[in-house]
Amino acid sequence: MSVSAPDIPAKPKRGFRLDLKTVGPLLALALLVLLGISLNENFLSYNNLTNVLARSSFIGIIAIGATFVITAGGLDLSVGSMAAVIAGVMIMVMNWLIPTMGIGWGVVIAGMATGILLGGVAGVFNGTMITRGRIEAFIVTLGTMGIFRSLVTFLADGGTLSLNFQVADVYRPVYYAGLLGVPWPIIVFALVAIGGEVVMRYTAFGRYCAAIGSNEQVARYSSINVDNVRLLTYILQGVLVGVAVLLYVPRLGSASSTTGVLWELEAIAGVIIGGTTLKGGYGRIWGTVVGVVILGLIGNILNLQSLISPYLNGAFQGVIIILAVLLQRGRKNA
Amino acid sequence: MSVSAPDIPAKPKRGFRLDLKTVGPLLALALLVLLGISLNENFLSYNNLTNVLARSSFIGIIAIGATFVITAGGLDLSVGSMAAVIAGVMIMVMNWLIPTMGIGWGVVIAGMATGILLGGVAGVFNGTMITRGRIEAFIVTLGTMGIFRSLVTFLADGGTLSLNFQVADVYRPVYYAGLLGVPWPIIVFALVAIGGEVVMRYTAFGRYCAAIGSNEQVARYSSINVDNVRLLTYILQGVLVGVAVLLYVPRLGSASSTTGVLWELEAIAGVIIGGTTLKGGYGRIWGTVVGVVILGLIGNILNLQSLISPYLNGAFQGVIIILAVLLQRGRKNA
């Protein structure tokens, strides 16, 4: 009587889909690289590639945080403004410390610590409002987006906050120098990506994010502290925004009300292009890295040629984004 | 044993929650009005109120479309850019028709028809990519957002497209005049809102939107043509963007690459403040109207006082948005 389920032959369809889903973003990346090579011989030059990767590192690091937030079914629209206000306060703190600490790494490190700390605090704020206040993440972070943006405008008095030049000179190598010829931003981006991948796949926290995003009730019944995990995703996001700003400040040496505008959209786009689902439950860090690099390359490729009117850059970008995701189609529809 | 459902008295707990959910946005609106009154005696003047409502009508009409899209579990980020490109093409078409049709209502009506048509076409494009292409709505509309924005910049050659002055004079009353002292934009907004409420609550289409947003599988098994209904929401959204543009063009008679920037965010914010859930399955048109009016009033109130530094406008806005939703808390968390 006790007959077990029959042997269902291999499921080719599913395997195929999974492949496309995995290969999709990589394929889009490969096509873009081919396009770049065909347009300009310097495309593959070491300089160009490190330039593109280093530039993508800010958004990349932020997008890795966003992958956790989105996987857990959340959303953070405030990251761009948060970056601006963190950059602003960091610069103010460093300028303010010069009289006491003098020019040197001391000031820079104090500034860096401030940046990370502020990111964490901003994350705690967002996360607490969302989890304890039970307000939709969209609304909370839309609100803090405005608040942070205003704050930096206010601090800069409508203008620009600039880092003291001598300190900027000390700090500059953090963006422009590197290790064994690889610029620091790329190294930090790579480390954050590897760390993110490990946390997402090999820690309980990563697994809980997916579980919560997939089915909050199930997660709760599995005695996961849903609110805490979710709060943690926002804190992680904040801290990573802080890390991104650490690399951003030595590049621009200033912050203003326009710093980081639309970064949130770019970060979320990178995450989604990478194959993470916006509704939560499934996240892929390496996909996000690929997605962000795709976005970075689009900008680079537009600069490699003079065929497309700069007015149409946005259209090209839009088409590539849609195509990149079309390559992974067959996925469940949103 | 076949007893039908017994009559049970009202349940205070749930009833109370429902009340808060319903009353929440209205309460926020009332508080804002009180704040306005206390700040400026002209706040309640007929002129000020019609100004604010007429200004809110574009976003309002768009947000009503967005309510359907979001209720059905979708998202449309392209509405702002879509509005810009529709306005641009409308103006070009009208200018181009003057030699053949002469100055007069003929040209204006041809322009209006173009606007509506273009909205529909844009909606068909978005909707088709999403439903047939099976690409996440976020990505498709992020893509078309860039494409539409580029298109209008390209058409305007980076500048501004201006409507011929004589035609603009003919067209102007559509924004500035009205019926019995009520400006046309307010009348159209009201009609669209009433129509939207009726469609959402008293037609199969509205019910299907909620069903799809709630559980797409169930909708499919219940013989709902999920793809068609969803496509229709995007077409409706497009047509309503067209209607909004019909009212926008006569106001200033011009369109440029800045037209409609961030309208998508404002529209979505209005929808969510009004109590519709971003994940779909539940939509409320009248709530959206209240949400949009709240957003309109915030801007108005900020201009009516000098207490808050203009640098902090965004912060005020952010705080009010969060508070408006906090007033309906008790809802299930996002």
Next chain:
Amino acid sequence: MNSADGTPAPAILSANRISKSFGEIPVLFSIDFDIKPGEVHAIIGENGAGKSTLIKILSGIEQPTSGTITYDGQTVTLPPDGKAEGMGIVLIHQELNLAEHLTASESIFLGREIKRFGFLDIGEMRKRAAALMDTLHVRVDPDDRISTLSVADKQMVEIAKAISRDARVLIMDEPTAVLSVGETQTLFEQIRRLTARGVAVIFISHKLDEIMELADRVTVLRDGQLIATVGTEALTPDSIAQMMVGRELSNLYPPKHEPDVDAPVVLGVRNLSAKGVRDISFDLKRGEILGFAGLIGSGRTAVAEAIVGLSHRTGGDIALDGKPVNFTQVAQSVDAGLAYMTKDRKGKGLLLNMGLRPNLTLLTLDKHIKAGFLDGSSEDRALERAVRRFDIRARDASVAVGRLSGGNQQKLMLGKTMESEPDIIIMDEPTRGIDVGTKQQIYHIIAALAAEGKSIILISSEMQEVIGLSHRVVVMREGRLTGVLEGAEITEAEIMRYAAGIKSGNDERISA
């Protein structure tokens, strides 16, 4: 596996005068209940009697309005949200409770992952998951995503998850509702193994033979009241049913009326192939009840879904009243008078966040449109009809369907399907989670429909149901049709022979 060797063991978990109200609605009235180590204590009762509510209270998911819980001799307040698991009280929810995006192995260890040096030991978890699947004889790969599993496999994963936890009290809310006989037996083996080790098991089921087989004691609830707690040996299926329903249950199955041999074929299926099934041919005559039997996953659902246009047909022909049809949308099949009722009420059948009314009329909204607008009063009338006909018990029509008891959800779904007044109805597990009393009603409804000239395909894993109702029975195995049984051949043994692949053939019967 008796509770003890004569000495009355002390209860490990007991409920003392537990009452529960949702808002002002009382659901449980002063219930006393206890469970001893090594014992299987069954709870039975009609749909909505309060069984699920009681065990939710016993596992901390819900808090009682009054009364106390004693665990291990101490009065305790159980922690919420499944945290009682840490104390050894493990619950399998009535409704599937898995996150669709996760894999089987991730689901099994969710909330108590195995770690090494702070990191997940994925290999170890996968290995243990595979071992668990093996003991349960389930063909689920630990890396399979839950969303790709059949309902039965999902339930087996839930069971695997529950037995993998170190339970002292294991509570199962209708675990067998979606299981076939084979899987049920496997589950029982595991339960016996656990009780032998002293685990206490609380078991809810509407299948009375299972209760008789497994339980040591039975508690009967009715309308939130405790009717009795008795030893199983003092019971017969009939007496249990009587206690549950409060009246004599004479004939569960209505008498079979003789099918009309000359009745026209209303649905003809030839060489149908689709995802999961190959080469299926059968005929359905007017006024006939055609049973579909087979093991879980044998492809019966796949056949139904391919017929009504829910899944893509890769080959074969379908004829309705002799005319070839090709449904690509469910709406087309509904319009043609062919309706399918899914077995997955939570995932595919009902909108859990909406009220009864929109759920009931969703399939047939066209019928409630007057001058282009929805006619609310017509919908209300439909709901009244359905509530009466299917005995749907909801305290309030505006309550979200997700809050109804499982059986009442099932009845609502039945009502929803019948709203389309189909000539041909494919019912997939129509009595899943339904109490015997209502089951009897539904059986009579099915028989009456057939008598009226409607035709019914009855997909069911409850062998007795198929045997008791069907005029003919189609048996499937591994995506193929292995036999068609008629008349006296319709016996449990014969069906099993075809289902297990020991026997096959008699194709000549297909178009009998």
Next chain:
Amino acid sequence: QDKVTIGVSVPAADHGWTGGVNYFAQQAIDRLSTTYPDVEFVFASAPDAPKQIADIEDMVSTRGIDALVILPGDPDAMTSAIKQVKDAGKFVTVVDRQLSINGVEDLYVAGDNPGLGANAAAYIKEQLPDGGNIVILRGLPIPIDQQRFDGFMSGIEGSNIKVLDDEFANWNRDDGFKVMQDFLTRFPDIKAVWTQDDDISLGAMEAIKQAGREKEMFIVGGAGMQQILNAVANGDALTPVDVSYSPAMIATAIELTTSHLVGGVHVNGRFILESTLITKDNAAEFLDPNSPF
């Protein structure tokens, strides 16, 4: 003669004035490309500082530019990146906005932001000798706006002119309309409006006309948009004057840079394009029917 590549980097056309910058840059490039077939131009417009830095990095590393003409959207943020271009041995022309370090650029073609504010202030002071109430519609909270604002405020210092309030109108017609509507609701007595930008002026104009108060006040804008210039030339009482701040300065910069590289015309130093008051009398000089701005 060798091929010469010139990179041109400007902010994206995100309002009327930058739209004009894009337009005039394209025009100059098209014209000069035909005149000098050996000169190749690389043109990029960027919505923000990081993108603009990326653009010039790409110009150096992949397009091999010999010279860079740049109108930095946010000069403070761009300074060190532009300095790197200079350090790589390229000829650098900076347009409109001063970098935060002196001596980076070879050539500076500048607009005069404080002057724009001061000119407007002088005119308003002259028109309202006994003082009066005015309102200010500002651009975006960025340094240029601050410079204009400061120039204006020091210009009216000591007079009886009272600034009722100032709000940001984001260099945008729609916001100009909204803010002006609300100012009109709030203040019964307004003698003049300073918008510092013609896009904002156009929005404000409509609001004033709607309220029927065009007789009570006048608007002073800035930048020299054709639509406003036409009104000035026609003696419109609502916009009696404008203050020039032509986006065509980018064309001047490109021309100067090209002639330096190709024509051997040595150019260096600062090249300030003054902000002048445009009145009915001199409006004709500034009119250009082909300009989209």
